[in-house]
Amino acid sequence: MKTLFDIEQTxxxxxxxxxxxxxxxxxxxxxxxxxxxxxxxxGPVMVIAGPGSGKTRVLTYRIAHIIKKGNAPYRxxxxxxxxxxxxxxxxxxxxxxxxxxxxxxxxxxxxxxFARILxxxxxxxxxxxxFTIYDTQDSKNLLKNIIKEQNLNPDIYKPNVVxxxxxxxxxxxxxxxxxxxxxxxxxxxxxxxxPKIADLYGRYMRRCRQAGAMDFDDLLVNMYGLLKKVxxxxxxxxxKFHFLMVDEFQDTNLAQYLIIRTLADxxxxxCIVGDDAQSIYAFRGxxxxxxLSFEKDYPNVKTFRLEQNYRSTKAIVRTANExxxxxxxxxxxxxxxxxxxxxxxxxxxxxxxxxxxxIVAGSIFETRLRNHFKNEDxxxxxxTNAQSRLFEEALRKRNIPYRVFGGLxxxxxxxxxxxxxxxxxxxxxxxxxxxxxxxNYPKRGxxxxxxxxxxxxxxxxxxxxxxxxxxxxxxxxxxxxxxGVGGFVNMIRLFMKHLQKEDAFxxxxxxxxxSGLTKAxxxxxxxxxxxxxxxxQELFNSIKEFTDSKKEEAVELEDxxxxxxxxxxxxYLQEVSLLTDMDQGxxxxxxxxxxxxxxxxxxxEFPAVYIVGLEEELFPSKRSKTQSDIEEERRLFYVxxxxxxxxxxxxxxxxxxxxxxxxxxxxSRFVEEISPLYLDMIGGKPAxxxxxFGSSSSYESFKESDSIGNNVRSAQxxxxxxxxxxxQPSAELVKNFKASPVLQIKPGCQVLHLRFGMGEILRIxxxxxxxxxxxxxxxxxxxxxxxxxxxxxxxx
DNA sequence: CCCAGCCTGGTTTTT
DNA sequence: CCAGGCTGGG
Numbered sequence: 031m032k033t034l035f036d037i038e039q040t041x042x043x044x045x046x047x048x049x050x051x052x053x054x055x056x057x058x059x060x061x062x063x064x065x066x067x068x069x070x071x072x073g074p075v076m077v078i079a080g081p082g083s084g085k086t087r088v089l090t091y092r093i094a095h096i097i098k099k100g101n102a103p104y105r106x107x108x109x110x111x112x113x114x115x116x117x118x119x120x121x122x123x124x125x126x127x128x129x130x131x132x133x134x135x136x137x138x139x140x141x142x143x144f145a146r147i148l149x150x151x152x153x154x155x156x157x158x159x160x161f162t163i164y165d166t167q168d169s170k171n172l173l174k175n176i177i178k179e180q181n182l183n184p185d186i187y188k189p190n191v192v193x194x195x196x197x198x199x200x201x202x203x204x205x206x207x208x209x210x211x212x213x214x215x216x217x218x219x220x221x222x223x224x225p226k227i228a229d230l231y232g233r234y235m236r237r238c239r240q241a242g243a244m245d246f247d248d249l250l251v252n253m254y255g256l257l258k259k260v261x262x263x264x265x266x267x268x269x270k271f272h273f274l275m276v277d278e279f280q281d282t283n284l285a286q287y288l289i290i291r292t293l294a295d296x297x298x299x300x301c302i303v304g305d306d307a308q309s310i311y312a313f314r315g316x317x318x319x320x321x322l323s324f325e326k327d328y329p330n331v332k333t334f335r336l337e338q339n340y341r342s343t344k345a346i347v348r349t350a351n352e353x354x355x356x357x358x359x360x361x362x363x364x365x366x367x368x369x370x371x372x373x374x375x376x377x378x379x380x381x382x383x384x385x386x387x388x389i390v391a392g393s394i395f396e397t398r399l400r401n402h403f404k405n406e407d408x409x410x411x412x413x414t415n416a417q418s419r420l421f422e423e424a425l426r427k428r429n430i431p432y433r434v435f436g437g438l439x440x441x442x443x444x445x446x447x448x449x450x451x452x453x454x455x456x457x458x459x460x461x462x463x464x465x466x467x468x469x470n471y472p473k474r475g476x477x478x479x480x481x482x483x484x485x486x487x488x489x490x491x492x493x494x495x496x497x498x499x500x501x502x503x504x505x506x507x508x509x510x511x512x513x514g515v516g517g518f519v520n521m522i523r524l525f526m527k528h529l530q531k532e533d534a535f536x537x538x539x540x541x542x543x544x545s546g547l548t549k550a551x552x553x554x555x556x557x558x559x560x561x562x563x564x565x566x567q568e569l570f571n572s573i574k575e576f577t578d579s580k581k582e583e584a585v586e587l588e589d590x591x592x593x594x595x596x597x598x599x600x601x602y603l604q605e606v607s608l609l610t611d612m613d614q615g616x617x618x619x620x621x622x623x624x625x626x627x628x629x630x631x632x633x634x635e636f637p638a639v640y641i642v643g644l645e646e647e648l649f650p651s652k653r654s655k656t657q658s659d660i661e662e663e664r665r666l667f668y669v670x671x672x673x674x675x676x677x678x679x680x681x682x683x684x685x686x687x688x689x690x691x692x693x694x695x696x697x698s699r700f701v702e703e704i705s706p707l708y709l710d711m712i713g714g715k716p717a718x719x720x721x722x723f724g725s726s727s728s729y730e731s732f733k734e735s736d737s738i739g740n741n742v743r744s745a746q747x748x749x750x751x752x753x754x755x756x757x758q759p760s761a762e763l764v765k766n767f768k769a770s771p772v773l774q775i776k777p778g779c780q781v782l783h784l785r786f787g788m789g790e791i792l793r794i795x796x797x798x799x800x801x802x803x804x805x806x807x808x809x810x811x812x813x814x815x816x817x818x819x820x821x822x823x824x825x826x
Numbered sequence: 827c828c829c830a831g832c833c834t835g836g837t838t839t840t841t
Numbered sequence: 842c843c844a845g846g847c848t849g850g851g
Binding site for chain 3: 827829830832833834
């Protein structure tokens with residue numbers, strides 16, 4: 031983290047006449063542009079802030095300034111995008127304005143803040159105040175059920191696809207009715223052979239409503255609906271919030287933008303901060319258009335540009351600029367720095383992914399010694415969460431402590447979801463997904479057939495599933511089922527009786543005990559079983575922490591009176607349902623190497639950054655096909671690069687197992703694109719590679735492998751054996767292949783077309799759906815690589 | 827009708 | 842590597 035900026039102070043700080051000199055001392059820490067943005071607390075303000083330009087500093091100081099100017103903290107609504115950013119902001123503000131004031135601030139993620147408001151106002155739009163928040167998995171499960179009920183083919187109507195389309199519609203505030211009336215969308219769906227999407231959308235919405243549940247997108251949609259449909263609510267919040275601030279504005283979608291605009295409409299004291307070059311959430315509806323709209327909607331906007339980078343070395347800033355310059359769609363600006371040139375950008379080229387991990391771990395080990403870095407100075411950034419595993423292994427082997435962020439978050443673990451489902455169901459009986467999850471866990475003899483039958487009644491009668499369960503006696507079921515379901519319902523009802531009497535911790539313990547869930551988990555003595563127990567224990571600990579802290583806390587209301595904070599189970603669920611990563615354990619990340627996706631690294635900075643897995647189809651993702659997709663990948667790369675303060679290392683594996691295929695990719699698209707600059711940086715020759723650590727031959731693992739390669743997963747091995755038996759190469763192909771000076775084909779394999787040329791670039795053209803080749807080839811003398819292509823692709 | 831255990835298929839990124 | 846689907850035994 032930065033301690034002090036070495037800023038050239040061109041202006042003498044302008045002390046405010048009415049205030050003691052030191053009152054606004056913090057303003058001295060800002061450069062002239064930053065300071066102007068901070069001091070402009072009224073009217074529409076737009077701050078275009080490049081990476082490392084002190085954006086968070088501007089935001090936090092601006093909030094402090096608003097408060098110091100005599101405005102109550104609860105007049106300020108500050109919205110961010112991720113929990114992590116929100117948390118960091120809160121901490122920094124607290125340091126300036128004190129804990130008391132910071133606590134009254136309305137600061138958090140869009141989703142969290144809107145959920146908080148909706149809790150209070152939900153009944154005005156026909157939702158219970160104890161509504162559940164469905165996570166993605168809940169939503170997809172519900173969709174899957176609906177698709178099945180409608181007798182649609184789940185292979186065509188993939189829950190994933192349906193979910194994404196619905197989510198898209200919601201992010202653009204398109205209702206099911208509007209969707210049906212929208213010719214373009216309907217045409218599109220028809221074309222994609224999924225004409226029933228609009229219908230499913232409507233059904234899904236009704237089911238959520240019936241279950242008293244909102245999904246992530248509903249928090250936005252319903253917030254907007256609330257403001258549009260209930261004038262007194264609109265009035266209330268417009269009067270409540272005198273100042274609005276939005277961070278990472280480039281990542282807002284239409285729904286978010288319209289909500290912000292509506293809330294700010296009365297006073298128009300709205301400040302947005304963003305950087306179009308760091309827009310990396312288009313996939314969930316974010317649009318840079320919002321920046322253009324903002325300028326149009328607020329013609330008298332004051333714009334400030336923060337272009338000086340205080341974070342990174344010249345080498346890093348130059349690389350970043352170089353990368354982003356390939357993008358056509360961007361607002362012109364020049365990020366510069368007065369920092370040192372710094373070290374050259376390093377490139378690691380590894381044979382395969384586990385080798386890559388070893389080399390990176392080795393490099394961290396070495397750099398740490400040489401530069402007296404601490405573990406916490408390092409970050410490994412990757413494109414997908416799944417990539418973390420090999421790096422974890424490699425770091426463990428070298429005894430380097432690390433922490434993985436994101437990934438399978440605590441709350442997505444099965445045992446935690448089960449427990450949470452009980453808690454959710456107790457607070458909101460109508461929560462269908464929770465009910466389905468636990469009605470037969472632990473085993474109560476209520477199987478799939480029974481649940482499906484109950485669900486059919488629920489659909490036919492347009493009632494929540496709980497209603498059927500609660501009145502099971504009225505329906506045609508066997509006595510055994512009736513007893514089982516009846517017992518379950520009574521149990522939940524018993525829990526409900528204690529909702530008011532007991533705090534979240536007491537009630538959760540009761541639920542764990544009486545539901546038999548704790549017992550079921552404790553009876554499992556396997557390794558996973560033990561870890562499950564620990565997780566449940568951790569959950570209980572966190573609930574205890576929650577109740578304890580709430581009991582200490584007295585909430586100061588806006589009229590000055592005090593009230594006891596709510597420590598009930600309902601309050602706990604509300605607070606916790608939008609947490610994705612348990613970053614509660616700050617001490618947990620003390621002096622550890624940090625591993626995370628590039629997306630979650632946004633807003634953070636580290637002295638030394640490794641960007642790994644820079645391979646075609648991985649980073650950039652193979653899902654990125656269109657020009658604008660690629661531009662988003664490039665922005666993502668830009669974000670990753672600009673996290674680095676002093677050292678940046680890029681890394682890729684020559685060949686990587688992906689979905690059963692081993693892909694040779696000598697140069698990733700990115701590396702190639704920045705290569706003129708990159709060559710300059712490493713001294714003109716790509717041969718100046720980082721030394722390999724560990725094994726003398728990076729291809730060791732291949733030599734030791736069996737004929738397919740020891741990294742092939744067992745399932746694929748089985749498959750491959752089957753398929754290989756079926757595929758025979760044509761004589762011509764074998765001949766062509768053998769003509770290649772360095773490539774040899776193994777008998778029994780088929781290759782469509784291979785070309786080898788342009789130095790070390792292996793180019794493979796053509797496409798096939800089947801696995802076809804195992805190839806040995808020479809590389810720098812004796813090295814051998816085995817390749818198996820599930821799908822041929824152009825690489826190089 | 828339920829359940830345990832095997833098998834297969836799928837994996838971007840976040841709230 | 843995990844979750845969900847399928848199958849065969851109870």
